[in-house]
Amino acid sequence: MSGAKILVVDDDLQIRRVMRKMLVAQGYSVNDARSGEEALEVLRRGRHDLVLLDLAMPGMGGLEACRAIRAGWDLAIVILSVRDLEKEKIGALDAGADDYVTKPFSMQELLARIRASLRRSPLAPEAAPPVLQVEGLEINFAARRVIADGREIRLTRKEFDLLQYLATNANTPIPHRRLLQAVWGPDYGNEVVYLRVFINQLRKKIEPEPAKPRYILTEPCIGYQFHMPIGAGSQTRSQS
Numbered sequence: 001m002s003g004a005k006i007l008v009v010d011d012d013l014q015i016r017r018v019m020r021k022m023l024v025a026q027g028y029s030v031n032d033a034r035s036g037e038e039a040l041e042v043l044r045r046g047r048h049d050l051v052l053l054d055l056a057m058p059g060m061g062g063l064e065a066c067r068a069i070r071a072g073w074d075l076a077i078v079i080l081s082v083r084d085l086e087k088e089k090i091g092a093l094d095a096g097a098d099d100y101v102t103k104p105f106s107m108q109e110l111l112a113r114i115r116a117s118l119r120r121s122p123l124a125p126e127a128a129p130p131v132l133q134v135e136g137l138e139i140n141f142a143a144r145r146v147i148a149d150g151r152e153i154r155l156t157r158k159e160f161d162l163l164q165y166l167a168t169n170a171n172t173p174i175p176h177r178r179l180l181q182a183v184w185g186p187d188y189g190n191e192v193v194y195l196r197v198f199i200n201q202l203r204k205k206i207e208p209e210p211a212k213p214r215y216i217l218t219e220p221c222i223g224y225q226f227h228m229p230i231g232a233g234s235q236t237r238s239q240s
Helices: 013-025 036-045 062-072 086-094 107-118 157-167 176-183 192-206
Strands: 005-009 029-033 050-054 076-081 099-102 131-134 137-140 145-148 151-153 216-219 223-226 233-235
Touching: 005 013, 005 036, 013 029, 013 107, 029 036, 036 050, 036 062, 050 062, 050 107, 062 076, 062 086, 076 086, 076 107, 086 099, 086 192, 099 107, 137 157, 145 192, 157 176, 157 192, 157 223, 176 192, 176 223, 192 216, 192 223
Parallel strands: 005 029, 005 050, 050 076, 076 099
Antiparallel strands: 131 137, 131 233, 137 145, 145 151, 216 223
Protein backbone atom coordinates (compact mmCIF):
# COMPACT_ATOMS: atom_id res chain seq x y z
CA MET A 1 0.00 0.00 0.00
CA SER A 2 2.58 2.52 -1.14
CA GLY A 3 1.33 6.06 -0.63
CA ALA A 4 -0.14 5.32 2.79
CA LYS A 5 0.41 7.93 5.48
CA ILE A 6 2.54 6.83 8.45
CA LEU A 7 3.20 8.53 11.78
CA VAL A 8 6.51 7.64 13.44
CA VAL A 9 6.46 8.21 17.23
CA ASP A 10 9.82 8.04 19.02
CA ASP A 11 11.65 10.35 21.39
CA ASP A 12 14.97 9.71 19.57
CA LEU A 13 15.46 12.31 16.82
CA GLN A 14 17.98 10.21 14.92
CA ILE A 15 15.63 7.23 14.80
CA ARG A 16 12.83 9.43 13.50
CA ARG A 17 15.10 10.80 10.78
CA VAL A 18 16.26 7.35 9.67
CA MET A 19 12.70 5.99 9.67
CA ARG A 20 11.39 8.95 7.69
CA LYS A 21 14.11 8.61 5.06
CA MET A 22 13.55 4.88 4.69
CA LEU A 23 9.76 5.12 4.52
CA VAL A 24 9.70 8.04 2.10
CA ALA A 25 12.03 6.06 -0.18
CA GLN A 26 9.38 3.32 -0.21
CA GLY A 27 6.67 5.73 -1.34
CA TYR A 28 5.02 6.40 2.02
CA SER A 29 3.98 9.82 3.28
CA VAL A 30 5.51 10.35 6.73
CA ASN A 31 4.96 12.53 9.77
CA ASP A 32 6.77 12.14 13.08
CA ALA A 33 6.26 12.95 16.75
CA ARG A 34 8.61 12.84 19.73
CA SER A 35 6.02 11.89 22.37
CA GLY A 36 2.64 10.34 22.86
CA GLU A 37 1.11 13.74 23.52
CA GLU A 38 2.53 15.15 20.30
CA ALA A 39 1.36 12.09 18.38
CA LEU A 40 -2.23 12.73 19.42
CA GLU A 41 -1.96 16.33 18.25
CA VAL A 42 -0.60 15.24 14.87
CA LEU A 43 -3.40 12.69 14.46
CA ARG A 44 -6.02 15.33 15.24
CA ARG A 45 -4.70 17.46 12.40
CA GLY A 46 -5.10 14.89 9.63
CA ARG A 47 -5.76 11.33 8.53
CA HIS A 48 -3.10 8.64 8.91
CA ASP A 49 -3.14 4.96 7.99
CA LEU A 50 -0.57 3.56 10.42
CA VAL A 51 1.38 4.54 13.54
CA LEU A 52 4.83 3.19 14.37
CA LEU A 53 4.93 3.63 18.14
CA ASP A 54 7.91 3.25 20.45
CA LEU A 55 7.05 1.96 23.93
CA ALA A 56 9.77 3.65 25.98
CA MET A 57 9.09 7.38 25.91
CA PRO A 58 9.04 10.07 28.59
CA GLY A 59 5.73 11.63 29.54
CA MET A 60 2.84 9.66 28.06
CA GLY A 61 4.27 6.17 27.64
CA GLY A 62 3.77 3.98 24.61
CA LEU A 63 1.02 1.86 26.14
CA GLU A 64 -0.98 4.89 27.26
CA ALA A 65 -0.52 6.47 23.85
CA CYS A 66 -1.60 3.23 22.18
CA ARG A 67 -4.82 3.13 24.19
CA ALA A 68 -5.57 6.77 23.39
CA ILE A 69 -4.93 6.26 19.67
CA ARG A 70 -7.05 3.12 19.52
CA ALA A 71 -9.91 4.87 21.33
CA GLY A 72 -9.92 7.77 18.88
CA TRP A 73 -8.84 6.46 15.47
CA ASP A 74 -9.38 3.45 13.25
CA LEU A 75 -5.86 2.86 11.97
CA ALA A 76 -3.09 0.29 12.22
CA ILE A 77 -0.72 0.45 15.20
CA VAL A 78 2.67 -1.27 15.19
CA ILE A 79 4.62 -1.26 18.44
CA LEU A 80 8.43 -1.03 18.34
CA SER A 81 10.20 -2.14 21.51
CA VAL A 82 13.42 -3.60 22.91
CA ARG A 83 11.30 -5.71 25.28
CA ASP A 84 10.80 -9.26 24.06
CA LEU A 85 8.83 -10.81 26.92
CA GLU A 86 5.47 -12.37 26.12
CA LYS A 87 3.78 -10.34 28.85
CA GLU A 88 5.01 -7.15 27.17
CA LYS A 89 3.54 -8.25 23.85
CA ILE A 90 0.25 -9.18 25.49
CA GLY A 91 0.11 -5.78 27.20
CA ALA A 92 0.68 -3.97 23.92
CA LEU A 93 -1.89 -6.04 22.02
CA ASP A 94 -4.39 -5.58 24.84
CA ALA A 95 -3.80 -1.84 24.59
CA GLY A 96 -4.89 -1.93 20.93
CA ALA A 97 -1.76 -2.68 18.90
CA ASP A 98 -2.05 -4.76 15.73
CA ASP A 99 1.55 -5.93 15.72
CA TYR A 100 4.70 -5.91 17.88
CA VAL A 101 8.22 -5.67 16.46
CA THR A 102 11.23 -6.25 18.71
CA LYS A 103 14.33 -4.07 18.40
CA PRO A 104 16.81 -4.43 16.84
CA PHE A 105 15.08 -5.25 13.56
CA SER A 106 16.06 -5.05 9.93
CA MET A 107 14.40 -2.46 7.73
CA GLN A 108 13.16 -5.28 5.48
CA GLU A 109 11.45 -6.92 8.45
CA LEU A 110 9.83 -3.64 9.46
CA LEU A 111 8.66 -2.95 5.91
CA ALA A 112 7.12 -6.42 5.76
CA ARG A 113 5.29 -5.76 9.03
CA ILE A 114 4.05 -2.42 7.72
CA ARG A 115 2.75 -4.03 4.53
CA ALA A 116 1.01 -6.72 6.59
CA SER A 117 -0.68 -4.13 8.82
CA LEU A 118 -1.85 -2.11 5.82
CA ARG A 119 -3.01 -5.06 3.73
CA ARG A 120 -6.65 -5.33 2.81
CA SER A 121 -8.80 -7.67 4.84
CA PRO A 122 -9.07 -11.27 3.65
CA LEU A 123 -11.91 -11.65 1.21
CA ALA A 124 -14.87 -13.73 2.20
CA PRO A 125 -15.67 -16.68 -0.10
CA GLU A 126 -17.75 -15.66 -3.10
CA ALA A 127 -20.61 -17.83 -1.89
CA ALA A 128 -20.71 -16.08 1.48
CA PRO A 129 -23.83 -13.97 2.12
CA PRO A 130 -23.49 -10.22 2.68
CA VAL A 131 -25.10 -10.57 6.10
CA LEU A 132 -24.91 -13.42 8.60
CA GLN A 133 -27.30 -13.73 11.53
CA VAL A 134 -26.99 -16.21 14.36
CA GLU A 135 -28.57 -16.16 17.84
CA GLY A 136 -28.52 -12.43 18.53
CA LEU A 137 -25.42 -11.70 16.46
CA GLU A 138 -25.48 -9.99 13.07
CA ILE A 139 -22.36 -9.60 10.92
CA ASN A 140 -22.62 -7.37 7.86
CA PHE A 141 -19.57 -8.28 5.79
CA ALA A 142 -20.09 -5.60 3.15
CA ALA A 143 -20.52 -2.73 5.63
CA ARG A 144 -18.08 -4.24 8.17
CA ARG A 145 -20.62 -3.80 10.94
CA VAL A 146 -21.43 -6.07 13.86
CA ILE A 147 -24.58 -5.95 15.99
CA ALA A 148 -24.75 -8.04 19.17
CA ASP A 149 -27.95 -8.15 21.25
CA GLY A 150 -29.25 -5.14 19.37
CA ARG A 151 -26.16 -2.98 19.96
CA GLU A 152 -23.66 -2.00 17.30
CA ILE A 153 -20.21 -3.16 18.36
CA ARG A 154 -17.06 -1.25 17.49
CA LEU A 155 -14.35 -3.60 16.26
CA THR A 156 -10.85 -2.72 15.13
CA ARG A 157 -9.91 -3.66 11.58
CA LYS A 158 -7.95 -6.70 12.71
CA GLU A 159 -10.74 -7.83 15.03
CA PHE A 160 -13.26 -7.65 12.19
CA ASP A 161 -10.90 -9.41 9.78
CA LEU A 162 -10.46 -12.25 12.26
CA LEU A 163 -14.20 -12.53 12.94
CA GLN A 164 -14.95 -12.44 9.21
CA TYR A 165 -12.54 -15.26 8.43
CA LEU A 166 -13.89 -17.44 11.23
CA ALA A 167 -17.55 -16.72 10.41
CA THR A 168 -17.20 -17.37 6.68
CA ASN A 169 -15.65 -20.73 7.55
CA ALA A 170 -18.24 -21.54 10.20
CA ASN A 171 -18.22 -24.90 11.98
CA THR A 172 -14.73 -25.62 10.67
CA PRO A 173 -11.78 -25.77 13.09
CA ILE A 174 -9.17 -23.32 11.77
CA PRO A 175 -5.55 -24.02 12.81
CA HIS A 176 -3.56 -21.23 14.45
CA ARG A 177 -1.11 -20.90 11.55
CA ARG A 178 -3.85 -20.69 8.94
CA LEU A 179 -5.66 -17.98 10.90
CA LEU A 180 -2.51 -15.93 11.39
CA GLN A 181 -1.52 -16.14 7.73
CA ALA A 182 -5.04 -15.34 6.52
CA VAL A 183 -5.52 -12.31 8.78
CA TRP A 184 -2.01 -10.96 9.41
CA GLY A 185 -0.19 -12.23 6.32
CA PRO A 186 2.00 -15.03 4.93
CA ASP A 187 5.01 -14.05 7.07
CA TYR A 188 3.12 -14.94 10.25
CA GLY A 189 2.41 -18.32 11.76
CA ASN A 190 4.09 -18.63 15.16
CA GLU A 191 2.52 -15.60 16.87
CA VAL A 192 -0.15 -17.62 18.69
CA VAL A 193 -0.19 -15.01 21.45
CA TYR A 194 -1.74 -12.60 18.91
CA LEU A 195 -4.68 -14.95 18.47
CA ARG A 196 -5.16 -15.45 22.19
CA VAL A 197 -5.37 -11.72 22.76
CA PHE A 198 -7.59 -10.91 19.77
CA ILE A 199 -9.95 -13.84 20.38
CA ASN A 200 -10.27 -12.69 23.99
CA GLN A 201 -11.06 -9.15 22.81
CA LEU A 202 -13.69 -10.41 20.36
CA ARG A 203 -15.35 -12.56 23.00
CA LYS A 204 -15.57 -9.62 25.39
CA LYS A 205 -17.29 -7.57 22.69
CA ILE A 206 -19.70 -10.03 21.07
CA GLU A 207 -20.30 -12.93 23.46
CA PRO A 208 -23.18 -12.77 25.96
CA GLU A 209 -20.90 -14.63 28.40
CA PRO A 210 -17.25 -14.26 27.33
CA ALA A 211 -16.12 -16.96 29.78
CA LYS A 212 -18.61 -19.38 28.20
CA PRO A 213 -18.38 -18.49 24.50
CA ARG A 214 -21.30 -19.27 22.24
CA TYR A 215 -19.86 -18.15 18.91
CA ILE A 216 -16.05 -18.41 18.96
CA LEU A 217 -15.00 -21.79 20.29
CA THR A 218 -11.52 -23.00 21.16
CA GLU A 219 -10.33 -26.19 19.49
CA PRO A 220 -7.66 -27.49 21.90
CA CYS A 221 -4.23 -27.95 20.32
CA ILE A 222 -5.65 -26.87 16.94
CA GLY A 223 -7.08 -23.37 16.84
CA TYR A 224 -10.57 -21.84 16.82
CA GLN A 225 -13.90 -22.18 15.07
CA PHE A 226 -17.04 -20.09 14.68
CA HIS A 227 -20.05 -22.08 15.84
CA MET A 228 -23.23 -21.67 13.79
CA PRO A 229 -26.13 -23.83 14.98
CA ILE A 230 -28.20 -25.77 12.51
CA GLY A 231 -31.03 -23.55 11.35
CA ALA A 232 -29.09 -20.31 11.75
CA GLY A 233 -29.17 -18.41 8.54
CA SER A 234 -28.00 -15.63 6.35
CA GLN A 235 -29.63 -12.73 4.62
CA THR A 236 -29.27 -11.19 1.22
CA ARG A 237 -31.33 -8.08 1.93
CA SER A 238 -29.59 -4.73 1.75
CA GLN A 239 -28.79 -3.02 5.01
CA SER A 240 -29.81 0.56 5.72
